[in-house]
Amino acid sequence: MSKNNENKTNINTNEEVDLGQLFKMIARVFQRFFNFIASIFTSFFSILILIVAHFYKRAKFYAVALVLGFVMGLFLDKSSAKIYGANMYIQTNFSSGYQVYENVNNLNQLASTLKDSLQLAELLGISVSEAAKLEGFSIAPDINPITTALMFSEYKQNLDSISRLDANYEDYIDSARGFDFNTHQLTIFTSSQNIPQNINQKLPIALADNDYLKRVLEANQGNLISEDAVLLEQKTEINTLVNKYLEIRIKESNKESTPGAGTNLFMADAQKNNLIVNEANLIKQKLGLEEQRRALKMKKATQKNIVSVLSKFPARSYSMDTWYKKAVFWIPVLFFFLSGLVFVFLRIGKYLKKEGAI
16 A cells, blocks of 8 residues: 555656646746847847947938938929920720820820921921920820729620629739720820910820721711611601691590590501500600610710810929929938948948958
């Protein structure tokens, strides 16, 4: 019995020792973790102190660099030619976005790279002196969430059921190109604030200079005119029928009244069935035709041109410089970083000399 008690005591003691070792191990792990975190903060604080000390000791040098950069940037901003700009918003019809983007790129090259004032003046219908003041063109789609959502919805409707499940809005937007949209922002850059007003009429024509697009426009206008003529003819026929039914109603009102609402027309075998024609239905059809004609007129107006101008250029352009692109901002910043780079190289040189490397 005494031996069994001794064995149990030894087992309990061993278990207590094992638990004690386990707790010590866990404590060492936590201690190392907290020491690691503390070393990170200590290192960060030390680096911060070194940086502050560096700028504090050399504050005069950095101040001189900033002042020199500011003066130089101010001089460059005052002496350099100012660039003004203005925006025109256009709508491309009949998938003309491809041609419009190509023509804008061509105009931009003529204005900014080739400086071909003669060809610019010919294309835009302006004088050579006015064309010489043009500095460039750019175009970008005018995108908003509502438009993109409608485009994606229309895109999904044209897919089969399986492809529709795999369609993703983000992927669709990422794959969309500028000319896939209908509304675009066209920007003109000029060295003068006065914008030639003829450019508002000539530029959309120059952008849509394509024989295929002209044929599509002509065919579309012809179809719309034919459709309007058909609707007008149907409206005329309905007016004639309504007038006839009203005449019959007047005649029938002088006779013995017939049960039921509407005008009674008794023709051949229909007399047995007491056929009733209600002109109210014809009037509803007439109103429907008038609504179709109004929609057709709106369609003719919006598709009258290959490129429709939603908002033309203003009479005077305006400054399009952003503050971070001005020399008075970025030159002082550049001088500041160059000064810091010089001090870093000097420090490295001293260290290498101290180590005897150079």
